[in-house]
């Protein structure tokens with residue numbers, strides 16, 4: 001596989017940047033969620049959503065655009081300009097106290113967990129991938145704890161060191177797992193989205 005060609009990468013970036021500007025989306029990645037939501041019928045049967053790493057709120061806008069009645073709790077390290085009907089928590093998704101606040105605000109059960117986390121990039125690819133993986137592992141752990149029995153989790157992942165083992169562990173925890181590459185994500189980037197449905201292996205008193 002060749003390295004990303006600067007021109008191609010730039011053109012795609014520019015295309016989605018201009019489109020996001022026209023639509024009033026806060027981020028280009030709004031298009032990734034739009035595509036996945038449509039193709040995977042992601043919001044079917046969904047009322048309650050937790051969105052991890054939500055700022056500046058492009059995904060949240062898409063959620064509200066598709067279904068304005070969704071109950072959304074959004075979380076990010078950096079603040080997010082308010083959106084009607086969205087409860088926002090400023091904090092680290094890996095912090096147990098923040099997870100407890102999510103539990104309190106959602107009532108303890110949700111139908112969908114979304115996560116588009118990216119760590120602050122250091123420029124050292126291996127280190128960045130390891131940090132991203134720890135955010136994804138945190139996402140999976142929160143999802144496994146909060147999801148209803150038929151609940152879904154969609155999370156950004158990067159295929160790099162540690163990814164095959166991670167994928168194996170997710171397959172053990174969920175009934176169905178698939179990897180998705182939306183068109184709005186550059187073909188040459190290691191970024192993908194993982195969709196897992198139906199947490200399993202929880203204690204009998206877990207959420208339903």
Ligand SMILES: C[S@@+](CC[C@H](N)C(=O)[O-])C[C@H]1O[C@@H](n2cnc3c(N)ncnc32)[C@H](O)[C@@H]1O
Nearest residue numbers: 027053055056057058059076077092093116118
């Ligand atoms: C690519 S952006 C998300 C874009 C968002 N999906 C949108 O459409 O606007 C990644 C976000 O991850 C957040 N983030 C990174 N590490 C985090 C952590 N430990 N806890 C909470 N948020 C985190 C960053 O602050 C950043 O806002």
